[in-house]
Amino acid sequence: MEIRIPSLGDIEEVEVIELCVAAGERVEENDTILVIESDKASMDVPSPAAGVVESLAVAVGDMVAEGHLIATLAADAGTEAPAVAEPEPSAAESAPSQAQAAAPAETPLQTGAESGGAAAQIDVLVPDIGDATGVVVIEVAVKAGDQVEQNDLLVVLESDKASMEIAAEQAGKVMSVAVSEGAEVEEGTLIATLEVSAGSIQAAAPAPDAAPAAAAPPVAAPAAAAEPHPQQDTAGKSVPASREDEGVTAAGQVYAGPAVRRLARELGVELQRVQGSGNRGRITKDDVKAFVKQQLTEPQTAGGGLPQVAEVDYSKFGAVSLQPLTRIQRRGADNLHRSWVNLPHVTQHDEADITDLEAFRQSLKQEGERKGIKVTPLAFLVKACCHALAEYPMFNSSLHADREHLVVKEYINIGMAVDTPEGLVVPVIQNAGQKNIWQLSSEIAELSDKARNKKLAMNDVQGGTFSISSLGALGGTGFTPIVNAPEVAILGVSKLQTKPVWDGEGFQPRKVLPLSLSYDHRVINGADGGRFMVFLTTVLADIRRLVL
Numbered sequence: 001m002e003i004r005i006p007s008l009g010d011i012e013e014v015e016v017i018e019l020c021v022a023a024g025e026r027v028e029e030n031d032t033i034l035v036i037e038s039d040k041a042s043m044d045v046p047s048p049a050a051g052v053v054e055s056l057a058v059a060v061g062d063m064v065a066e067g068h069l070i071a072t073l074a075a076d077a078g079t080e081a082p083a084v085a086e087p088e089p090s091a092a093e094s095a096p097s098q099a100q101a102a103a104p105a106e107t108p109l110q111t112g113a114e115s116g117g118a119a120a121q122i123d124v125l126v127p128d129i130g131d132a133t134g135v136v137v138i139e140v141a142v143k144a145g146d147q148v149e150q151n152d153l154l155v156v157l158e159s160d161k162a163s164m165e166i167a168a169e170q171a172g173k174v175m176s177v178a179v180s181e182g183a184e185v186e187e188g189t190l191i192a193t194l195e196v197s198a199g200s201i202q203a204a205a206p207a208p209d210a211a212p213a214a215a216a217p218p219v220a221a222p223a224a225a226a227e228p229h230p231q232q233d234t235a236g237k238s239v240p241a242s243r244e245d246e247g248v249t250a251a252g253q254v255y256a257g258p259a260v261r262r263l264a265r266e267l268g269v270e271l272q273r274v275q276g277s278g279n280r281g282r283i284t285k286d287d288v289k290a291f292v293k294q295q296l297t298e299p300q301t302a303g304g305g306l307p308q309v310a311e312v313d314y315s316k317f318g319a320v321s322l323q324p325l326t327r328i329q330r331r332g333a334d335n336l337h338r339s340w341v342n343l344p345h346v347t348q349h350d351e352a353d354i355t356d357l358e359a360f361r362q363s364l365k366q367e368g369e370r371k372g373i374k375v376t377p378l379a380f381l382v383k384a385c386c387h388a389l390a391e392y393p394m395f396n397s398s399l400h401a402d403r404e405h406l407v408v409k410e411y412i413n414i415g416m417a418v419d420t421p422e423g424l425v426v427p428v429i430q431n432a433g434q435k436n437i438w439q440l441s442s443e444i445a446e447l448s449d450k451a452r453n454k455k456l457a458m459n460d461v462q463g464g465t466f467s468i469s470s471l472g473a474l475g476g477t478g479f480t481p482i483v484n485a486p487e488v489a490i491l492g493v494s495k496l497q498t499k500p501v502w503d504g505e506g507f508q509p510r511k512v513l514p515l516s517l518s519y520d521h522r523v524i525n526g527a528d529g530g531r532f533m534v535f536l537t538t539v540l541a542d543i544r545r546l547v548l
């Protein structure tokens with residue numbers, strides 16, 4: 001049985017940070033095989049069945065995508081294997097796989113495979129693209145005459161939902177390219193014809209006695225399977241020259257996958273200026289990051305760069321120790337820095353009188369104990385923010401990469417900063433606006449518990465549209481939270497205080513909650529911020545408004 005990386009939501013790649021078993025070891029169903037980590041969370045990958053681990057296909061530090069093979073398991077007899085885990089039946093007996101089916105029996109591929117001669121031609125076809133429609137070729141990475149290695153990118157397709165890379169399954173020469181950028185394609189559309197050595201086709205055949213049609217290797221694979229090994233990507237990482245004219249490929253053509261393009265869009269990097277360190281100059285995420293780093297650390301005199309902070313050797317003044325940051329701390333620092341330098345932040349402070357809210361919350365205590373749910377002020381804050389976001393959708397938007405549109409989300413998912421020993425993590429309460437106070441309270445407890453025990457799934461940390469950072473339990477009268485970009489606003493919550501508040505006749509003791517709203521000033525004006533805060537504090541002061 002093959003064990004593969006499960007669905008990662010819209011995360012392209014994660015790092016293997018821990019192997020929990022070794023080859024030959026026995027595991028029970030749901031025992032953790034390994035731990036993967038994105039820049040937002042860690043996740044255990046459990047064994048789908050009990051059995052003995054035959055082999056591990058990954059090592060610590062490997063970058064893996066959904067569907068990536070991680071281990072093979074000799075499952076106990078009688079165990080029903082999930083479809084994805086079971087090896088394909090003998091090629092000669094089985095129905096051809098999608099890619100195999102896509103290669104008609106009379107194509108030269110079969111001739112080459114049968115002959116074992118010098119060279120053969122294979123047609124690269126669009127593989128199974130599910131129910132995706134309007135699939136467009138957004139990048140053609142090769143031209144006729146190019147020599148390609150196995151896994152080299154041929155084309156990138158994009159539907160309205162996702163991007164997919166089609167890579168060469170084998171090394172060879174591009175004989176012809178049948179599509180151009182902008183062309184609409186569907187499953188089975190011819191992309192290119194490659195000339196490959198027939199020997200390599202036979203080597204790739206699944207069974208020596210397989211029928212020719214089934215013996216043909218898949219001609220194309222989706223991005224996840226076709227990504228080059230990360231070591232290839234990161235090896236020889238080069239920092240591009242900073243001059244405008246350097247780092248631009250000769251033909252102005254860019255070799256980069258969808259995840260890299262997305263990262264570049266987020267960072268506002270022109271990929272034409274980035275030197276690729278991957279196969280055939282392919283740009284990797286590390287190249288983009290190195291480019292940004294280099295731009296940021298460049299001396300001011302070159303224009304545009306940030307002045308560097310002086311490096312001080314503190315060991316000259318006394319004993320020091322060097323303590324490693326966790327991966328989440330390092331990634332968190334990158335994300336916070338990226339947001340801080342890209343977004344013009346404004347923070348607006350206000351106070352909400354939550355005396356009545358607190359009285360109501362206290363009155364829920366016994367009921368909460370019966371239900372096993374602890375209600376903190378945070379659940380009411382989430383609920384009130386959802387109301388304010390529905391009223392002011394601009395706060396629930398993101399600035400489009402073209403800088404000319406706002407992406408206004410019609411759902412409200414609230415990210416919640418959680419302080420964990422590994423660093424700051426932001427799990428997301430999905431569809432928070434649809435949930436009542438009990439549901440929100442139990443989800444807040446559940447997500448913070450999962451965050452602290454490294455049990456968050458990828459889906460738990462995705463899709464946030466607005467964030468809340470509550471330091472109320474710790475103290476403080478206000479702070480300037482950093483927006484969790486590409487979101488445009490975040491609410492900081494400080495410690496509730498009882499203050500004398502003038503009611504027109506005298507001072508009354510009122511419970512006052514300090515709030516700090518930071519926002520991206522490119523999207524939100526001070527007046528918008530003021531209106532949002534007034535709405536929010538009004539709702540919190542009179543929570544009957546939550547039912548309006």
Ligand code: CAO
Nearest residue numbers: 376377378417418419448469470471472473493494495496
């Ligand atoms: N003022 C006063 N007391 C508050 C409060 C506030 N604003 N908010 C919560 N409290 C109280 C709670 O009512 C609870 O009191 P009791 O134990 O007496 O009932 C206590 O503080 C502890 O609350 P909690 O922290 O367990 O729960 P929460 O729902 O308030 O917060 C969570 C959950 C996960 C947000 C929080 O635990 C946390 O991790 N906060 C840190 C977030 C952070 O690090 N932000 C900084 C990001 S930028 O670096």
